[in-house]
Amino acid sequence: MRTLILLHRWLGVVFCLLFAMWFISGIVMHIVPFPSLGENERVAGLLPIDLKRVAHGPAQAVVVAGIENVLRVRLAQRQDGPVYVLASAERIMSVGATDLADATVRSAEEATTLSSPHAPRERSHIASAAVAKEISADQWTIGGQYDRHRPMYWVALNDPAGTEHYLSATTGEIVLTTTRGQRGWNYVGSIAHWIYPEALRRHPDLWRGLLWWLALLATIGACLGAVIGVSRIERGGSRFYSPYRDWQAWHHWLGLICMPFVVSWIVSGWLSMDSGRLFSTGETAPSQLRAIAGVPDWRQMPRDELRSVSTAAKEVEWFVFGGHIYRRERLDPRQQRLFISGANGAVVERAFLRTDEIDSALRSIGNACGPAFQIEADDAYATASAMPGAPVFRAVCADVWFHVDGSNGSVLEQLDPSRRAYRWLFTGLHRLDFPILTARPALRTALIVLLCGCGVIFSLTGIVIAQRRLRSQAFPEPKESGPASGAAKVGL
Numbered sequence: 001m002r003t004l005i006l007l008h009r010w011l012g013v014v015f016c017l018l019f020a021m022w023f024i025s026g027i028v029m030h031i032v033p034f035p036s037l038g039e040n041e042r043v044a045g046l047l048p049i050d051l052k053r054v055a056h057g058p059a060q061a062v063v064v065a066g067i068e069n070v071l072r073v074r075l076a077q078r079q080d081g082p083v084y085v086l087a088s089a090e091r092i093m094s095v096g097a098t099d100l101a102d103a104t105v106r107s108a109e110e111a112t113t114l115s116s117p118h119a120p121r122e123r124s125h126i127a128s129a130a131v132a133k134e135i136s137a138d139q140w141t142i143g144g145q146y147d148r149h150r151p152m153y154w155v156a157l158n159d160p161a162g163t164e165h166y167l168s169a170t171t172g173e174i175v176l177t178t179t180r181g182q183r184g185w186n187y188v189g190s191i192a193h194w195i196y197p198e199a200l201r202r203h204p205d206l207w208r209g210l211l212w213w214l215a216l217l218a219t220i221g222a223c224l225g226a227v228i229g230v231s232r233i234e235r236g237g238s239r240f241y242s243p244y245r246d247w248q249a250w251h252h253w254l255g256l257i258c259m260p261f262v263v264s265w266i267v268s269g270w271l272s273m274d275s276g277r278l279f280s281t282g283e284t285a286p287s288q289l290r291a292i293a294g295v296p297d298w299r300q301m302p303r304d305e306l307r308s309v310s311t312a313a314k315e316v317e318w319f320v321f322g323g324h325i326y327r328r329e330r331l332d333p334r335q336q337r338l339f340i341s342g343a344n345g346a347v348v349e350r351a352f353l354r355t356d357e358i359d360s361a362l363r364s365i366g367n368a369c370g371p372a373f374q375i376e377a378d379d380a381y382a383t384a385s386a387m388p389g390a391p392v393f394r395a396v397c398a399d400v401w402f403h404v405d406g407s408n409g410s411v412l413e414q415l416d417p418s419r420r421a422y423r424w425l426f427t428g429l430h431r432l433d434f435p436i437l438t439a440r441p442a443l444r445t446a447l448i449v450l451l452c453g454c455g456v457i458f459s460l461t462g463i464v465i466a467q468r469r470l471r472s473q474a475f476p477e478p479k480e481s482g483p484a485s486g487a488a489k490v491g492l
Contacts, residue, residue: 001231004224011221013466018218020459021192022269023452028189030448035140035178035186039386040333045174046314047077047117054082054097057305058318061086062298064100065093071293075309075316078103078172079114085171089286092148094171105169108132111153114172115165132156134169139191140178141166142201149175208275215270222266229255247468251461258458261451268430271422279422282413284402289411291364294323301325301341310337321353321409322361328408334389336407352391352406361409362395362402369397372404378435381423383412 058073061084074085075097082097094103105111112132132155135141141152149168152175157163162180167173190196195214200207229252234241242252255262275281284292301318305327309316313329318341320326329337337349358372372395375382383403385392390407401415415423427433437444 001228005228008221008224008228009469011217011224012462013469015214015218015221016459016462016466018214019266020456020463022266023455023459025189025193027449027452028185029193030445032182032185032189034190035176035182037174037176040388041177042174043314043330043333046330047079049075049077049082049309049313049316051082051306051309051311054306056097056100057301057303058084059298059301059305061095061097061100064095067091067093069290069295070298071289071320073298073318076173079117080110080172083172085173089289092170103172105153105167105172108134108153108155111167111169112155115153115155115157115167115174137198137202139196139198140183141176142198144204146175208273212270212273212277215266215273219267219270222263225255226259226263229259247461247464251458251465254454254458254461258454262455262458264429265451265455268426268428271426272430274422274426279425280416280418282415282419282422284411284414288365288414291366292322292361292411293320293409294361294364296320296323296325298325305341308339313337317408319409322357322364324357326353326409334387336387336390338407353393353404353409355393358393358395358404358406361404362397365397369395369402371395374406375403378439380435381415381420382435385412386410 054075058075061073062070065084065086067086067088069088070086071089072087074087076083076085083094083103084097085092085094095101096103105114109132111134115132132153134151135154136151137146138154146152146166149170151169153167153169155165155167157165162183164178165174166176166178168175195207195211200210232243232252233256234243242249244252271279309327310329310331312331314332315330317328317330318325319328325341327339327341329339331337336351338351338353339349355372355374359369362369362372372393374391375394381394381401381403383392385405385407387405387407390405392412393404393406395402395404399417401420403412403415404410405412413419432444432448437447
């Protein structure tokens, strides 16, 4: 036991400040998440497509681009004209819909022009903005989801909110928007919580390894504290006592009270850095994605495909799924029209994919899949669609579940038994993502703030004890003679 106490004591000295930081930043990042461009915001910011300037169809764009296994083609309007954005599992590129020329953005001036329609006109001065420059990555775009868009252009709108756009050089589209307030809160939220400074994140293996070991040592320290805390309880009659006094007694009792939350939160936080070490990642292999999509011939699309496009469409996307090419017309963030394109034109309009289409596509991966069904909002493993309000379907193939977005045919996640366990051990315990709480977001937020607040108070007792321990080591006082130094028992 003495060895455990010494190990817990010195791990506490090293990690007490980190524990406090994790609890405080956890509250902040729950309220102010890391900046990202939501689908509502992205679609709302789209310009109306000038169909009169679209001189070539998506099939021609695929041929000119020369990308193998194109899975998606989007038609969108930029300030300089309509463009096609083509995507395979490995890369993306853009070509002009008027002349099929490469539509890559090549200068900060061009990026500023493309950003101008998205500026808040009554407050910004983007026309005179001097801060527009090409970047590879910065604090807000270091994540791997932006790799296909690099380099990017950073454009400051020069407005009171301190709005900054990040524009993809590959597609000419805005991929991220941040404000001064978001950036400020995230320095004390997500960046602190994940130890996420740009200089460290530029070395992803080093960052992941550092976080994994820090979280593991913190987990060991917390678990040792739980074992020691329980074993050191003393009983006298009907009351329980702590053998400690002053701050150590507070630390002991608060640790016992907070123990279930603190231990589960720290352990689940360590699991957030798992990255496939103990649990599967939930990602679908590129070969499976290609099999689900199929290999239709883009050249067989009707020549009059564009004549059927609604003039109200803010974006048109063609995607392959189950061996067919679908046309998806985005009318607003929550409304779309969906068709199958083929040699005989488009079929009857509907909004989303059907379950029989999901079944047909999933047969291609070779597993014995049961009938697909729509996931209810209160399902314990529910996943949100990229389009707000759109259905998500589940296909159970042996012991693996596939979640397919009914709005665009993308496979959102693949859940095997390992990943389903991870859903509870990380997402459930660390984010309190339980159906009973996610259905009551205000209650969930209140619980997160309350529990993390208790964690902060508990950590502060550890900080005081650590400070006293270090001071006593640096400036030792003469030892008192006599038994137990008058260690009074503190009881409940």
